[in-house]
Amino acid sequence: MKRQAPSLRQIALKSAVALLVLAIPSAVFAQAKTLSIANEGIADLPSLDPHLTGNANSRVFTNLVFNGLARIDGNGKAVPDLATWTVSPDGRTYTFTIQPGARFSTGAPVTSADVVWSLNRALSPATAGKGGFGIVYLGIIQGARDYNSGATAAIEGVKAVDDTTLTIELTSAAAYFPSTLYGSWAAIMEEASGEDFVGAGPFQMADWAHGQSITVKPNPYYFGGVAQLDEVTVKFYANPDTAYNAYLTGAVDVMGAVHFPSSKVPEASQRSDFSSNAILGLTYLVPNTRIAPFDDPTVRLAFSYAIDRKALASLLGGMVSPTSDIVPQGLVCHSGDPAAPSYNPETAARLLGEAGYPGGAGLPALTYTYGANSPDQDRIAAALQQMWQQALGVHVNLNAMEMGSYLEVLDARTFQLAMIEWGASTDPRSFLSLQLRSDSGGNNAGYNNQRFDELTRAADVETVIETRCALYQEAEAIALGEAAWFPLYNPTVNVLIRPSVTGLGLGPLGLYADNWAKVGRSE
Amino acid sequence: MLRFVTARLLNMVFVLVGVSLLTFLVGHLAPGDPILILLGNNKSPELYAQIKAAYGLDRPFVEQFAKFAWRALHGDFGLSYVQQGQAVTDILARGVPVSLQIGGLALLCTLAVAVPLGTIAAVRSNTWFDNLIVSIALALYAVPNFILAPLLLSVDIALYRRGLPSLPVAGWGTPAHLVLPVLVYSLGSSAYLVRLTRNSVLEVLREDYVRTARAKGLSNRAVNARHVVRNSLIPIVTYVGPSVAFLVSGSFVIEYMFAIPGIGYLAVQSLYQRDFPVVQGITVSLAAAVVVMNLITDISYAILDPRVRYG
Secondary structure (H helix, E strand, O other): OOOHHHHHHHHHHHHHHHHHHHHHHHHHOOOOOEEEEEEEOOOOOOOOOHHHOOOHHHHHHHHHHOOOOEEEOOOOOEEEOOEEEEEOOOOOEEEEEEOOOOEOOOOOEOOHHHHHHHHHHHOOHHHHHOOOOHHHHHOOEOOHHHHHOOOOOOOOOEEEEEOOEEEEEEOOOOOOHHHHOOOHHHOOEOHHHHHHOOEOOOEEEEEEEOOOEEEEEEOOOOOOOOOOOOEEEEEEEOOHHHHHHHHHOOOOOEEOOOOOOHHHHHHHOOOOOEEEEEOOOEEEEEEOOOOOOOOOHHHHHHHHHOOOHHHHHHHOOOOOEEOOOOOOOOOOOOOOOOOOOOOOHHHHHHHHHHOOOHHHOOOOOEEEEEEOOOHHHHHHHHHHHHHHHHHHOOOEEEEEEOHHHHHHHHHHOOOOEEEEEEOOOOOHHHHOHHHHOOOOOOOOOOOOOHHHHHHHHHHHHOOOHHHHHHHHHHHHHHHHHOOOOEEEEEOEEEEEEOOOEEOOEEEOOEEEOOOHHHOEEOO | OHHHHHHHHHHHHHHHHHHHHHHHHHHHHOOOOHHHHHHOOOOOHHHHHHHHHHOOOOOOHHHHHHHHHHHHHOOOOOEOOOOOOOEHHHHHHHHHHHHHHHHHHHHHHHHHHHHHHHHHHHHOOOOHHHHHHHHHHHHHHHOOHHHHHHHHHHHHHHHHHOOOOOOOOOOOOOHHHHHHHHHHHHHHHHHHHHHHHHHHHHHHHOOHHHHHHHHOOOOHHHHHHHHHHHHOHHHHHHHHHHHHHHHOOOOHHHHHHOOOOOHHHHHHHHHHOOOHHHHHHHHHHHHHHHHHHHHHHHHHHHHHOOOOOOO
8 A cells, every 4th residue: 555655746847747737827918909898697698699788798788780760979979870860850750861871791882671670679579589679669660560470571661762761750759769779689690591590790799608608790881880899709608607707817908797696796896907887777766556445645755765775776886876866876867856755854754644544554565576586686675674774664574586587476466565676778768658657568567647657748749859858857856756666776787898999988878989990909 | 347337227118208208297287477488577478379389389298398308318408498599518518617627526526525534433443533523514504505615705894894715706717716605516515524434433333354364463544544444444435336427417506606607596586487408408418427426336336345236
């Protein structure tokens, strides 16, 4: 046996040497003009089809390869992308002219026929059957719903006039229409390439390593100029902590755009390459207005007044901005209504008494249900529980649910009080009309106010921006006055971007480049 | 022996049918609607019904299961709900080799380290060497890999910051990517196997036949190699058999933490997204691997220990 000991030592030595040799390549790799972006919270993209996707995970990729008729600029405004447009006096017909020089990555020019084909594909029953949801945004196009349900063979309202001009007719005037065209659900693809998903964006698809990364290379025909970067790789990290480690060790140049691990924010925010921006989303509590006691607006107001939004924001490391409004700051028609219920424990207690439940006496058992997708959710829930206990003397039970089951509960409206994290949207309509109008499928609160419905219906089609905002603001004041929601805070997107990356930063929807072709490396 | 193997193979059919039924049932009864998750914020009742029908989820349970079982028999687990247009078998075919590589390498490392160390510790029991090995093994065994991994990672990140050679913290592709996950994987299992080997060898050392062998005048080396090691292999084989089977499913924790595109990573994602066809595919393949490996383990008992006979 004695002879074995030294040989073991030798093995240990040899493996140590082997480890070092293996380690060297990663330490000395040299960089050409490449950029790698972490895509957190997902192990792979479900599909490359832009018409099927649209969430933050997919956007990291689709923004590189595809574009639409319009895009959202750094100020949250819809501006021309592949086309410029004019509107008819009645606001119902948009005439789009394709930008001269706009070409697909195959070299073929973008024609109005490609646009007509793309929009028809985006709204086709076949695309919808695979989970495509373009109809949610583009349903205002004349004939879109009939086509989407299979009743007609094409969208009636989308017509090519000549090679570079097309008209889109709407069912009613809609000032927000161009802002619905930015998303990948309205991406323009080359008809001749069909299901190969060829876009006219700054990059084109190069490689897809399933479960690891997607790599794109420049589109040599991009009308905004040929990209300065030779290659962009989007790397998937299901665990956001792993993406953070990857940034620290140089494996990615950008991280956090989709999901920054909140536990790392205090540490990361000390760094000079850290940046943070409030995005146009809202996290809010939704009371079930169809079940007692939250069918009573006074009870809802009491619970809303009892919430200390600033305390919640500081609980999350100050990386969200507290709000009492529905329409986020920075979005058109934001009002900042001073009458919106904000933290006031005295008012809260008084209102609960007026509603007939002084000190909480006589209230049924209450439960706050939430999707437990991160430890932050548990901390928020515990803090809310404490706030209601202190201000109202009411004990609210907590029910943390796995996300999948939680979505079912939300959909079936079997909760009393729940939480919704609504991602970035570019028009007030997404918050008010789509989520609070009595006939909307997204109205989880079951809120029903006729005046609110009328106001939002009028605002949706109003073309004069001042009038439109006045209508939305009046509607928002009604919803807040009855505490249809308890707004909590606007999310912020936190990113780490290597200082050598130029032309890339944060916009109202997250990661933003004014022109991806101009994004470069300074080293 | 032949009868035994045939009986076990027949048994296997029942086990697999049972597992498929159970997996299917659990997927069916579990809360969380895959279509709702797929749609996210973009739900409309028409769209919902359309997609549900497209996946056949609107059919009665028995019909769904019959279809599933019939296809599974032909090695077809259907299409993923989430990964558009991809067959579950293709997804598995991508992930299994990755998991096998990581897990296989880790198992080899574990065996190469743990069996010799455990044996030496037993032969030299109650010496400083034995005490050292046992203490280290106990410490490593007590530390779960989700603690061990961040510890190693922080060392690695510190090395990188100082400009020293460091290892990739995540991903897949080069041999360097293998080092950290294999290390985490094998440290924990080595700790267990060292203790198992040591105990097993100690037990055998006290057997009468070992004393007899020594009394015959055989050298220490011959006794250890011919009598002790071989006889103490049974518990080790019992451990290794199912371990090999579980290589197929990868390690959920390690693959998730190191972003390794294996089956474990896939399984976690699929469970979150209610991608039931993928979950079913993984479970059934894992069950098949376990059944086969158990059979091989049982056969190897007979080879290792002539007293074991199956009839």
